[in-house]
Structure formats: structure tokens, C-alpha cells
Amino acid sequence: MPTVVKEEKWEINVIDGDVTSIEPLSVAADLTAYATPLVTFNEYLVPVGVSLVFTAEDTFELYLTHDTPGEADDDDPVDVVVLDSSRQNMRTLVQQLKYVNCQFVSNGSTYHPKEDKCHLDIAPGEQVIVREGERIQVRANVGAQTIDGSASYFRLTCKRIRHTLF
Numbered sequence: 001m002p003t004v005v006k007e008e009k010w011e012i013n014v015i016d017g018d019v020t021s022i023e024p025l026s027v028a029a030d031l032t033a034y035a036t037p038l039v040t041f042n043e044y045l046v047p048v049g050v051s052l053v054f055t056a057e058d059t060f061e062l063y064l065t066h067d068t069p070g071e072a073d074d075d076d077p078v079d080v081v082v083l084d085s086s087r088q089n090m091r092t093l094v095q096q097l098k099y100v101n102c103q104f105v106s107n108g109s110t111y112h113p114k115e116d117k118c119h120l121d122i123a124p125g126e127q128v129i130v131r132e133g134e135r136i137q138v139r140a141n142v143g144a145q146t147i148d149g150s151a152s153y154f155r156l157t158c159k160r161i162r163h164t165l166f
Helices: none
Strands: 005-013 019-021 039-045 050-055 059-063 077-083 090-098 127-130 135-140 153-163
Touching: 005 050, 135 153
Parallel strands: none
Antiparallel strands: 005 153, 019 039, 039 135, 050 127, 050 153, 059 153, 077 090, 077 135
């Protein structure tokens, strides 16, 4: 009997138990900052038995804070990448862009998405499949500030495929 595949709309965000906030982290403290100015502040590990499918219709939104405290500057660069399970190869879901282009709007305790959403950098008709054990990293650079990953919020839409045994 073939394996049944269950596909559903899915949203990855910081509330998800598989998202890890990495902090406190500043570009100055990160030894890899010399190779890339973007540092990881949230990471999603794709669970066993699950694959994620991303298309051009999927969106990314972010509310980014730092230690001043305060929200990141509009010009701060951000991106979203996928690392394979060996952490040796990287693919891009969202090319580096300014924070203002993917920014959630906050009024204190709630987040409101902007009307004009940031779509993933995937060609129409194409898809990116992220398999179990791979990692999705949300990265940014807020200059001399320290990113506050636990007070930041992101939302990444996709389709989730759960592979069943029977």
C-alpha cells in the first residue's frame, strides 16, 4: 500500500514549537559577521515526517526589535535562507531586502500585516521543497544593536506535507 500524503496550508511563526530564538546576538559578537553582515535570530527545524513546499504566492512578514529597545530601522537588511541538514549548503527563500519591505505593523501587543505583502523570491510556477532535518533561518543586521529574537515576530506561509506510515 502506498504512503498517503496529507497536504495543508501552513504558517511558520515564532509561536511554533520548532522555532528557536537565538540570542542575544549582535553582528559585532558574531565571528561570521566578516563573511556576511546578516546574523540568524530565529531558526525553524523542519520536523521528522514533514516537508514544506514554498511557491511564489507564499509571503514573509517580520516585526524586528533590538536591545535599545525599539523596532529595527526601515533600512536594516533582512533575508530568509534554507540550510540543508549538514548546514553546508544554503538556498534563499527571500533575497536580502530592507526591513520596511517585509515589516509587520505593531500597536504594542498585536501585529497587523501590511496590505502589500512581501512574496518569496521564487519564480512563478516553480517551488522550493524543504525536507525534514533542514533549517529555515530568518536573518538580519541591525548595526551596532543586538537583535532581540524573543521579542521579534515573523510569519512565513507555505504548504506542509505530512507523510504517514499507512
